[in-house]
């Protein structure tokens with residue numbers, strides 16, 4: 547693989563040709579359905595003698611996927627020294643039936659905080675209540691947060707939050723999709739803090755949430771926000787507490803999330819970076835999986851080493867490799883421009 551030096555702005559001095567020549571696409575089985583998928587496709591790109599992750603979700607068009615590419619190309623642009631050597635993380639519970647909740651959470655080992663998915667398409671509020679109740683009954687001390695992915699309208703959100711409040715929620719993530727609805731919801735019901743995720747990571751201006759007073763907390767993800775530096779800038783400029791969360795990445799992408807979390811001026815909440823536990827395979831041997839440190843489940847600040855044997859083992863079909871090559875060609879010029 548060719549050696550390369552980073553550009554002055556920290557982005558990697560690589561050519562499209564070298565990325566196309568070295569790119570490897572993997573398809574990792576998931577241990578439980580999450581976000582409607584059971585296989586996670588991810589591209590690993592060679593930069594010098596290291597690998598970076600580029601894994602925009604399959605339905606994303608080039609404008610959005612190119613911001614994720616920008617993040618990949620700036621992976622080694624770490625803006626400042628880490629302030630901590632490990633970060634506390636939460637377990638993440640997909641919208642499984644209530645009677646499976648405890649069993650799915652066992653994959654995470656011991657944890658103190660859990661994010662429970664709610665408002666899944668095709669389900670009802672009763673399903674969410676049953677799932678949250680099952681977790682609360684089994685883990686009376688747990689910090690529980692929910693994530694609706696904008697799946698409720700304003701009235702549904704207000705009803706849902708009032709119904710779920712007795713279970714004791716740390717915060718509710720993206721209960722409604724629209725920014726102005728977040729603002730209204732906070733005026734109608736202010737007993738549960740609101741976190742913004744999609745309103746930050748999919749917005750043209752990720753700081754509008756803070757300016758409009760639409761949330762108490764920002765959820766930040768490295769790939770959608772264009773890299774560790776860009777995400778850190780967003781957090782600092784927002785002036786809000788931040789939760790670093792994964793994009794269902796491999797351990798390579800998770801490590802970038804940990805790098806970001808390690809640099810946040812303050813870390814008030816456990817981070818959504820233990821989703822490695824939802825993957826049935828990975829591209830590194832020493833996977834980034836949560837470990838209990840006596841107080842919290844944590845991930846270490848490390849640079850995991852990609853194992854090329856695993857890139858072979860989980861290699862996506864030729865047709866998928868081809869698909870990602872075209873995607874890279876389409877996104878490349880946009881990634882230079884953003």
Ligand SMILES: O=C(O)CCC(=O)C1=CC=C[C@@H](O)[C@@H]1C(=O)O
Nearest residue numbers: 581638661791792793794818821
């Ligand atoms: O934050 C977490 O606990 C885990 C990550 C997580 O929930 C997500 C990862 C990837 C895609 C998203 O739909 C989802 C989220 O909405 O935050």
Ligand SMILES: [Mg+2]
Nearest residue numbers: 693695719743
């Ligand atoms: Mg979310």
